[in-house]
Amino acid sequence: xxxxxxxxxxxxxxxxxxxxxxxxxxxxxxxxxxxxxxxxxxxxxxxxxxxxxxxxxxxxxxxxxxxxxxxxxxxxxxxxxxxxxxxxxxxxxxxxxxxxxxxxxxxxxxxxxxxxxxxxx
Amino acid sequence: xxxxxxxxxxxxxxxxxxxxxxxxxxxxxxxxxxxxxxxxxxxxxxxxxxxxxxxxxxxxxxxxxxxxxxxxxxxxxxxxxxxxxxxxxxxxxxxxxxxxxxxxxxxxxxxx
Numbered sequence: 001x002x003x004x005x006x007x008x009x010x011x012x013x014x015x016x017x018x019x020x021x022x023x024x025x026x027x028x029x030x031x032x033x034x035x036x037x038x039x040x041x042x043x044x045x046x047x048x049x050x051x052x053x054x055x056x057x058x059x060x061x062x063x064x065x066x067x068x069x070x071x072x073x074x075x076x077x078x079x080x081x082x083x084x085x086x087x088x089x090x091x092x093x094x095x096x097x098x099x100x101x102x103x104x105x106x107x108x109x110x111x112x113x114x115x116x117x118x119x120x121x
Numbered sequence: 122x123x124x125x126x127x128x129x130x131x132x133x134x135x136x137x138x139x140x141x142x143x144x145x146x147x148x149x150x151x152x153x154x155x156x157x158x159x160x161x162x163x164x165x166x167x168x169x170x171x172x173x174x175x176x177x178x179x180x181x182x183x184x185x186x187x188x189x190x191x192x193x194x195x196x197x198x199x200x201x202x203x204x205x206x207x208x209x210x211x212x213x214x215x216x217x218x219x220x221x222x223x224x225x226x227x228x229x230x231x232x233x
Contacts, residue, residue: 035222044124044213044224045162045170064221098169106217107160111169 002026002110004099009115016089016119022082022099022112030077033102036084038095039114046095049073049084050102067093089119122146122216126225132233139201141228143214148194151218158218161190161199164211164227173212174199206232 008020022034036048051073052060061073072085082099096114103109123146133139149158157177162170172181174190177197187202201208209232214225 039170044226045215046224047222062220105158106222107172107175108162108170108215109172111171114169 002101004101004110004112006097006099006112006115009097009117011118011120012089013121014090014119017085017087018089018117020084020086020097020099020115020117022084024080024082024099024101027101029075029080033104034075034082035100035102035106035108036073036082036097037100037108037111038093038097038117040092040095045098048097050106051075051082052104086117089117091119093117094119122149122219122223124214124216124223124225126212126214126228128228129226130229130231132231133201133204134233135206136203137233139204139208139230141199141201141212141230143192143197143199143225145195145197145216145218147219149216149218150194157193157197158216159190159192159197160215160217161188162213162215162224163208164213165209170213201230204230204232 003025006022033052035050037045039045049063070088074083098111098114100108101110125144127142159177161174164170173184178190189200191198211227211229213227
């Protein structure tokens with residue numbers, strides 16, 4: 001069974017940093033495209049970043065414009081873990097952050113339970 | 122690509138049909154493979170979104186057949202035939218035709 005377990009969320013002041021982790025179980029992590037998607041209350045989900053595998057077409061790493069230069073996605077295939085390092089956090093980054101296992105096309109096949117990030121003074 | 126859903130909320134009686142619309146600001150039909158890059162997700166409180174439909178009309182494994190997707194190009198519909206209490210949720214459409222992937226604002230489905 002596919003399982004994604006996020007951690008690392010919390011309360012942080014504006015301008016601060018956090019590093020989220022997502023540990024994967026039940027599938028071949030190294031062969032899977034992985035994404036971060038966030039969901040703020042009352043809004044639709046927003047795609048944040050992706051990390052393709054070597055066999056996929058296109059840029060391996062990409063970011064939403066609103067987080068480019070502030071967030072960094074990375075992965076450790078030996079640990080079956082996806083990361084999102086977030087810096088210069090803003091109030092509008094407040095959301096539940098989900099990691100997703102995605103098809104190469106971008107379909108979000110599986111989602112973790114999410115980790116809440118709150119940016120507030 | 123901007124995804125716009127209608128209505129924002131919907132109340133339907135148990136056993137009746139629920140219809141949710143999704144419109145994309147540009148076509149999500151890829152001509153080379155004739156596939157619409159459109160998915161539907163169901164979100165219940167305290168749970169992550171759950172994939173229902175992809176390629177506009179293909180049901181994900183395990184999704185009841187009362188859920189169906191239709192449409193092409195820029196206009197899509199999610200239909201829930203014979204509504205059940207457990208279908209109360211927020212439904213989101215998503216396009217994966219072009220980067221960045223984008224979602225609709227959601228349609229809240231309730232029981233009348």
